[in-house]
Amino acid sequence: MVDYIKSCEELKEGESVFPHVFPYRDFTPEFSAHPRINFKKAGYYCFDVGIEIDKDTFTAAKASVDVSMTGAQLIRDGKETRVFSLCRPPGHHAGYDHFGGYCIFNNAAAAAYYLSQKGNVAIVDVDFHHGNGTQGIFYEQSDVLYVSLHGNPDRSYPYFSGFADETGKKLGKGYNINIPLPAGVGDDEYRKYLNGALRKVKKYKPWAVIVSLGLDIFKGDPLSDIGVSSPFFSEIARTFCDLGIPVLGILEGGYDMADLAQNGANFIEAMAQAE
Ligand SMILES: [Zn+2]
Structure with missing residues (x-):
């Protein structure tokens, strides 16, 4: 591929x-x-x-992976404990031998693979869409926990994956957690789902966590039917920083052009200001 x-x-x-x-x-x-x-x-x-x-697709996609790998390297070498990799194009729909969903190479998976050489890592995917690529790549592994919150595939792209009964295979059994969300979820409900997801992450005890950040969970996004507020992106960032382990944020989707910059900045600023 x-x-x-x-x-x-x-x-x-x-x-x-x-x-x-x-x-x-x-x-x-x-x-x-x-x-x-x-x-x-x-x-x-x-x-x-x-x-x-x-x-130019290869050049762009390769550069995007390089950005995530630079972030991963800073984290792995202990030079930084919080990094945001502003990747374009996004990656979470890309598998090891397929691409799609605006994604060519899987930035978060490349970073996770690299970080997992040092110990178990978790990826928490908060993009509105299920990260079928990331799930597929680590589906038979236990050294990378994949947790995804996303619109229920009964009504949301990519339709063929993201159901709660997809829990991993072989060595990876139990290390893939899908949390399909109903339509209309706002800040309060999302917080509950996210806290539930992070309880599973804490139990897993990863040495680092990767956040696949989709800004398409924003209430104005044309490609999603759930709606968190703009300040909520700061709260998501703080929640991850409160885990007390290194955090690597990686940008995935987001389609509300008017508010993307502010929502992204809210997440990044909150990461920078965290204790
Ligand atoms: Zn998305």
């Missing part, structure tokens, strides 16, 4: 690939990976039609 994105650097200026044909369930695997036109492989690696790839 990485090679494929890299090969798209050969696209011409102004040219782009839009995945729109996908191998279906019982497609003979030998055929599905090898359309003659290289760029048309997009549908093999991508699971939706939300992404356009051009010659």
Whole structure:
């Protein structure tokens, strides 16, 4: 998949690939990976039609992972205890061999893998959408706990994952926790769900926590149907800092263009001011 994105650097200026044909369930695997036109492989690696790839996609996606890895390195080396990696494009929908949902490479997963070399880490995903990519990557592992709060997939993207009964497999059994949220959740309710999630994190005793921050849980966001307030992003940041372990924030989604900057700043400032 990485090679494929890299090969798209050969696209011409102004040219782009839009995945729109996908191998279906019982497609003979030998055929599905090898359309003659290289760029048309997009549908093999991508699971939706939300992404356009051009010659700069690899550079942008790689830079985004670099930003998360710089954050992870500062945390791992003990140089900082709180870092926010302002990643673009986001990553939590990208798996180890597929991309989609505006995500190419999984920034949070790369950081978690790196940090897990030092001991168990937790990822708490507060984006409105389920992080199917992150879940998939660590689904059979116990050294990275994945906890996600998101719109119930019965009504929310990505529809095929994010249900409460997806709890991990093999070694990872019990280390994947999905908390599907009903529509209309505001600050008070969200706080209860988040505290419930953090109780599980505390029990796990990670040495560091990664926050996959989706600003799309904001009440004005056009892609979500829950609504926390702008000051609540400060509270979320403080809640994570209160865990008393290193915190790496990583930016995921967010689509309310008018309020994104303020909501992001609220989270980052609260992180900076935490004790
Ligand atoms: Zn999202």
